[in-house]
Amino acid sequence: MLHPVMIRTLIVLLMLLQEKNDPAFAPVTDDPKLPRVLLIGDSISIGYTVPVRKLLEGKANVHRIWENGGPTSNGIEKLDAWLAKGKWDVVHFNWGLHDLKYVKDKQQVPIEDYEKNLRELVKKLKGTGAALVWCSTTPVPEGDQRPVRKSEDAPKYNAVAKKVMEENDIAINDLYAFALPKLKEIQLPSNVHYTPKGYQALGEEVARNLQAALQKK
Template identity: 55%
Template structure:
C-alpha cells in the first residue's frame, strides 16, 4: 500500500468513526427528549380519605380495566386501591399476597385469579402457546389451582375484611393460548371453595356471557372501555352492598 492510499484510508476511517459518533450522540439526545411513558392510571398510588372505608381490588388485566371506573363510581364513598401490577396466576398470588395486603386494614376485598392459571404455556415458559401442541401445558393445572386458591382464601380471611370473589370472565373463540369453556371449569372449582367459606360471589362470568359481542373484544379475553365500565358497575353493586353491611 503506497503513502497516498494509506492517507485516503486513514481519512475514510476517521470520517466513518466521526459519523458514527455523531449519529450515536444524536440518538442519545433524541431519547432524552422523548416523553416518558405515562404509568397506567390504575397503578398510580391512591391517597386515602381517612373517613372513608378501604376497598382492595385484586386481579388480572380485566380488573386493571375496571379499576378506574370503580374508583369513579365509589368516589366520596370508599378508598379504592389495587396492587400496582397484574396479579397473574394463583402462584404469583401466593408469592406476593402479603405485600399486596400491606399493613393497613381493609373493609372489602374484591378478588380473582383464573385467566392466567388456565392459559397454555410452552415447555420453556413460552407464553400463550397452542393448547393443542403436545408440549403445551396450562400454567396452573386445575387441581393445583384449587390448592392455591384455598391457601389464598385462608390468607385473605385473616384480614377480617368482607371478601367478594369475582368469577373469571369468559374465554372467547380465537383467544390465543386459551380454550373456550375452561373459565367455567375453573369457576366451578372456585365456587365450591367460596361456598365452603361463605364468601360472596360477583358472577361477572355470567354477566359477561349475556353481552359478549357488545362488551368484549373479538377473539380476545379483554374488554372494550365500555365493557370495563359495565364490569365496574357490576363490581360496585357488590362492593356497595358489602360496605352497607
C-alpha cells in the same frame, strides 16, 4: 395485510405498554372517614379499576395491587406484600385467566393446583378480617388466541372456585355470568380483554357488589 394472529399480538403488546402508565395504578390518597377497598386481579381488573373508583367516589377509598395479579401461584408468592398496605374493609379478588392459559401445551396452573392455591389464598385473606368478595373469571371467547386459552376452561375453573368460596361463606360476584350474554357488545374480538364500554359495564357491576359488601360491614 397483517395476519389476524399478528394483529392480536400487537393488541396485547399495546395493552402491556399501556398498563405501565395506566391511571389504575395512580396512588390513592385516603379519606380517613371512608372504608378502604382493595382490588386484586389481572388485566381485566386493571381495566375496571378506574370506573370503580369513580363510581365509589365519596363512598370508599378504592386501591388495587400495583401489578397484574397473574395466576394463583403469583398470589401465593405476593399476597402478603399486597395486603401489607394497611387495614382493609373489603377485598375483591380474582385469579383464573392466567391459571387456565396454556404454556407449551400445558395449563399454567392445572385445575387441581388451582384449587389448592385458592384454598391457601382464601385462608390468608380471611385472616385480614376484611369482607371478601370473590369475582368469577370472565369468559374466554371462541377462536384462536395467543396465549392459548379455551372457552370451555373458564366454567371449569369457576366451578372449582365457587365450591371453595361457598365452603368459606365468601360472597361471589359472578362477573362471568354478567359478561357472557354481552360479549359481542363489550369484548374485543377473539380476545379476553374488553372495550372501554366493556370495562365501564364491568366496573358498574363490581361497584354494585362492593357497595353491597360495604353495607354489611
